[in-house]
Amino acid sequence: MIKRIETAFLLTLIGVLLGFMLTVQLRSTHAVRWPPPPLRVDENSKLLDSLASAKHTNEALEAKISDLQAQVDRYEKQVDAEIGTMAPDRQKLEDYQILAGTVPVHGPGVKVIIDDHHGPIPVGVDPRYAIVHDFDLRRVVNELYAGGAEAVSINGERMAVNTGVVCIGPTIRVGLARLVPPFTIEAIGDPQKMTSQLNRPGGILDLLRSRTVTVTGPVVQAELHLKSATGLTG
Known part of the structure; x- marks a missing residue:
């Protein structure tokens, strides 16, 4: 220097x-x-x-x-x-x-949307698990990173190395932002690898669907733009 x-x-x-x-x-x-x-x-x-x-x-x-x-x-x-x-x-x-998560990033990736179950709860399904919980979002994010994701955001909130995902009453706090469903999760990386990781049999998306949680995707995106993380909290 x-x-x-x-x-x-x-x-x-x-x-x-x-x-x-x-x-x-x-x-x-x-x-x-x-x-x-x-x-x-x-x-x-x-x-x-x-x-x-x-x-x-x-x-x-x-x-x-x-x-x-x-x-x-x-x-x-x-x-x-x-x-x-x-x-x-x-x-x-x-x-x-x-x-x-300290810099903006753009590139190809995937998008998946997760929402609470709407309508009557089917017989045999525990109503507590027909909605999206913080641990569900954490598992989806972890699966994306396992599939090679370089950057992930939830409803536009960028995940950083120490971003917390926790339930706060009827909301889920991601970093410093309180979010409500539906949750749009975007990830930049190899679309095919991340899609395969999310769709693997017995994986997180299969589990969510079995609980009647609404899952849309994953859908391959030619270009995503994720901002830098605005709140770093554990």
Whole structure:
């Protein structure tokens, strides 16, 4: 990190020097090219000396500029090389940020909607399990992660590493948001793998359907956009 800061400082300093010397060179050239008034012999001699001196100064500045430009090229190549070696670490950081829910993410995925049972409860079904509970949502989310999900949201609330899903009276709190059914669960990742994981025999969706909970999907989505997590709570 210190090495990159030193490199950036040197590049900035070289740029300032280049700009200063170019300004001096342009001013010298402008002064020489300005149409002179009629001159006496001694003044003409002085002007010729000034022209020779300005030419010498310009040549020296041009040589210095070329040298500094070569240094800039070397530093730019060095910085590019350092950035190239950091690429894998940057990719890891981005992956961790996505999994942690701290950055927005978009991509293909699946959507599944889970709702309470509506209408008369069939005989033999416990009414307590004909509605969606917090542990049902947690199991669906866990199945999605097991199927390779990179990001998951419930009713638009992004799941983070420590987002809690708990019942609060008639609502289910996801993070800091209190949600009510129906629950739309969206997940970004490989659609086929997540679909297979959710639809496996005896899995969470089969269990919910056996309890008469309404399940729609999973439906493959070509493009989903999930925001970053707004509330991180356990």
